[in-house]
Amino acid sequence: MFKKVLQSLSKSLSGNKSAPPPPKKAAKDKNLLDRVTKGPPAPQRDAAPARSTGGGGASILSRSTATPEELCEIKPGMSKGQIHDRLKLLYRRFNRSASSLDASTREEAERMLDAIVQVREKHLGPI
Amino acid sequence: MADFVGIDLGTTLSGLAYLKPDGTPEIVPNADGERLTPSVVYFDSHEDVKLVGSAARDGGDPDRTIFQIKRHMDDPEYLVDIDGKKWTPAEISALILAKLKRECSRIIGDVEEVVITVPANFNELARKSTIAAAEMAGMKVKRLVNEPTAAAVYYAQTQGVKGNILVYDLGGGTLDVTILNVAPDSLRILTSEGARHLGGSNFDELLLGAYSDQYRKQTNAELFSDERHRRRVLQSAEDAKKMLSKLRRVNDTVANDANSGIARIDVNREEFEASIRPMLTRTVMLVEQALDSAKLKASEIDEVVLVGGSTRIPRVKQVLETYFGKSPRTCGNVDECVALGAAIFAKTSSRIQEVCNASYGTLAMIYNAKTKEEKLANSVVIPKNTVIPCSRTQIYQTSEDNERVIEVDITQGEDEDPRYVDVIGRLTLEVPPNRPKGCEVAVTFSYDENQRVRALVVDKESGRSQEVAVSYRGAGVLSDEELQRRTKHLRAMRIE
Structure with missing residues (x-):
C-alpha cells in the first residue's frame, strides 16, 4: 500500500547534482519542508505546532503576545484528555528538539517546553 | 592493573x-x-x-x-x-x-x-x-x-530490586528516566528517556535569583557585577539548596564586591519548592513519556529508584510518591x-540487554496508494527502543529517471515530521546511467553496543554499495x- 521514495535534502534543492555537505538541520531547507504534506489534510498527530520553517510569515513563537495555549494549539472546548494527549505529543517532540544539533532549534524547543508546562499546570492542575 | x-x-x-x-x-x-x-x-x-x-x-x-x-x-x-x-x-x-x-x-x-x-x-x-x-x-x-x-x-x-523498575536519575545537569525489567539472572532495558539541561544546576540558578532579588531590595544595589563574584554567590546558593533538603528555612549573609552593604538572605523550603515546580512538572512529563514508550501504566511499576544528588530534595520524592502511589527507593x-x-x-x-535510545532513518516521500496521500516524512529504519546491537533494512525507490547519484540522508529522531529530526549525515552512491526512476535501494542501519550508528546503502540492480559511520562536522x-x-x-x- 505504501511506496517509499528516497528524497534527500540536497536533491530537493538542486536536482541531481552531487551532494554538498549535510546541512545541520532539516528546518533550514524550505523547499523540501514546504512539501511535508501534500494531499488530504494531515491528522492531528502530524499537525505541526505553529513554528517557523524558514519562510512564509512570522512564527507564532516570535510573537511575544502568543499565549501558551496558542503556542500549544489548545482550542477552547478541548477535553482534559485531549489536552493531555496534545501536551504529551508536544513534550515528546520538543524535548527531543531540545537536544538538536541546531542551537536555534534548541532555544525554540526550550520556549515551547515552558509553554507546555504552563498549559499543563493551568488545565490539568499542578503536580 | x-x-x-x-x-x-x-x-x-x-x-x-x-x-x-x-x-x-x-x-x-x-x-x-x-x-x-x-x-x-x-x-x-x-x-x-x-x-x-x-x-x-x-x-x-x-x-x-x-x-x-x-x-x-x-x-x-x-x-x-x-x-x-x-x-x-x-x-x-x-x-x-x-x-x-x-x-x-x-x-x-x-x-x-x-x-x-x-x-x-x-x-x-x-x-x-x-x-x-x-x-x-x-x-x-x-x-x-x-x-x-x-x-x-x-x-x-x-x-535487591526486581520486576519493572523505573530509575529516576536527576543529577546536576540532566534528567534520565529509564524503565527496565530486573530478573534474577538478567536485566532488560525497556526504554530510556532523557531531558537535556534539567538538573540541580537549574535549581541553583533559581535560588541565585532569589538571593539577587533580596539583596537588591535591602541595599538597592546589584549583588554581583562580574562572573567571579557570581560564581561565589552561586556556590552559596547551592549550599542553601542542600540545607533546604534538611531544614525548612535557611539564612545566609551576602555582600557584593562594591561595598554596597551586607544583606541577610532568608530562603524557605516552601518558596524554593514553588520556584522549581515547573521543572518538576517537566520531570513528571518525562516519566509519562517513558511509561508510554514502555507501554506500561504507573501501577505496573514495581519499584521507583532514585539516583543523583537532586533526588535528595524532599519535594522530588513527594511528587514521585504521589504519582506512583508508593515511596521511591533510595540508597545512601x-x-x-x-x-x-x-x-x-x-x-x-x-x-x-540494552536498547537504542533514538530512532534512525532517512527522508522519503511516502505515497499511500489507498488514500493517494503523498507526504515527505522521516522514514524510521531503526525505531527507538530496539534491542541492541541490531541491524534493520528498508527498501526505497529512486525518485528520478537517469539518477546518477543516490543520496541518503541519515536522520536521528522519531518524529515523522522532518522538521523535528536532525539530519546527522549523508551517504552518496554513484549508480549506472540511463535507468528509470523506481529502482530499488536497500538502506540498512546498524547500531552497536556503544549506541553508535552505521549506514549501508545497496543499489539492488547494480549491486553497488556504500557504507559509512556517522561523522560530524x-x-x-x-x-x-x-x-x-x-x-x-x-x-x-x-x-x-
Whole structure:
C-alpha cells in the first residue's frame, strides 16, 4: 500500500547534482519542508505546532503576545484528555528538539517546553 | 592493573569505581582525598598546569575556569578559548578523565580499559566525543553505558530490586528516566528517556535569583557585577539548596564586591519548592513519556529508584510518591551509584540487554496508494527502543529517471515530521546511467553496543554499495588526525 521514495535534502534543492555537505538541520531547507504534506489534510498527530520553517510569515513563537495555549494549539472546548494527549505529543517532540544539533532549534524547543508546562499546570492542575 | 573499572563523567561531579576481587564495587578517591571530583577545569595563567576538581572550582579566575562542559558535548560548534587556544568539549572532558586515571591508578594499578557512563539522551555526537575524551586521556572505552542503566545495575546487585523498575536519575545537569525489567539472572532495558539541561544546576540558578532579588531590595544595589563574584554567590546558593533538603528555612549573609552593604538572605523550603515546580512538572512529563514508550501504566511499576544528588530534595520524592502511589527507593549514595554500577557493568554487561535510545532513518516521500496521500516524512529504519546491537533494512525507490547519484540522508529522531529530526549525515552512491526512476535501494542501519550508528546503502540492480559511520562536522569536532595530535599533547600536560 505504501511506496517509499528516497528524497534527500540536497536533491530537493538542486536536482541531481552531487551532494554538498549535510546541512545541520532539516528546518533550514524550505523547499523540501514546504512539501511535508501534500494531499488530504494531515491528522492531528502530524499537525505541526505553529513554528517557523524558514519562510512564509512570522512564527507564532516570535510573537511575544502568543499565549501558551496558542503556542500549544489548545482550542477552547478541548477535553482534559485531549489536552493531555496534545501536551504529551508536544513534550515528546520538543524535548527531543531540545537536544538538536541546531542551537536555534534548541532555544525554540526550550520556549515551547515552558509553554507546555504552563498549559499543563493551568488545565490539568499542578503536580 | 584493575580489570573492571567504571567512570561516571558527570556534569558537576565525576567518579571512578572498580570491582574488588570479591565482586563488590568501590569508589576510588582522587589524590585530594575526595571520593568524587568536581567536573571543573582551571587553566592557570602563571604555570603550565591544568587544575581539575575542587581546587579548580573554588579558586581561580572564572574566565579561565570551565564548569559543566558536559552540557556542551553535543554541540558541534562549541569551543572554549583560553589564551587564543581553542579547546573542544572532548578535550576539556579529557582533562577530567586524565586526572581520574592518573590519580586512581596509584591506588588500584593502571587503568587501561573502562566503562564510561553517559546520559540516556546523549546523542551520537556526544557519545563520540566521550569516547574521544577517554582516548585522549589514555583509556580505551570498553563500553559506554547509560547512567540510569548503570544505576539500575547497582540497585539490582546491592539493593535487591526486581520486576519493572523505573530509575529516576536527576543529577546536576540532566534528567534520565529509564524503565527496565530486573530478573534474577538478567536485566532488560525497556526504554530510556532523557531531558537535556534539567538538573540541580537549574535549581541553583533559581535560588541565585532569589538571593539577587533580596539583596537588591535591602541595599538597592546589584549583588554581583562580574562572573567571579557570581560564581561565589552561586556556590552559596547551592549550599542553601542542600540545607533546604534538611531544614525548612535557611539564612545566609551576602555582600557584593562594591561595598554596597551586607544583606541577610532568608530562603524557605516552601518558596524554593514553588520556584522549581515547573521543572518538576517537566520531570513528571518525562516519566509519562517513558511509561508510554514502555507501554506500561504507573501501577505496573514495581519499584521507583532514585539516583543523583537532586533526588535528595524532599519535594522530588513527594511528587514521585504521589504519582506512583508508593515511596521511591533510595540508597545512601545517590551520587556514587552510577560509577559503582558502571564498575559492575564492566563485568556483567553480557547479562544486560540494552536498547537504542533514538530512532534512525532517512527522508522519503511516502505515497499511500489507498488514500493517494503523498507526504515527505522521516522514514524510521531503526525505531527507538530496539534491542541492541541490531541491524534493520528498508527498501526505497529512486525518485528520478537517469539518477546518477543516490543520496541518503541519515536522520536521528522519531518524529515523522522532518522538521523535528536532525539530519546527522549523508551517504552518496554513484549508480549506472540511463535507468528509470523506481529502482530499488536497500538502506540498512546498524547500531552497536556503544549506541553508535552505521549506514549501508545497496543499489539492488547494480549491486553497488556504500557504507559509512556517522561523522560530524563543526568547529568543536576533532578530525581523526587532530585527535591523535591533541592526544599526544594532552598526555604531556601537567594535570593536578
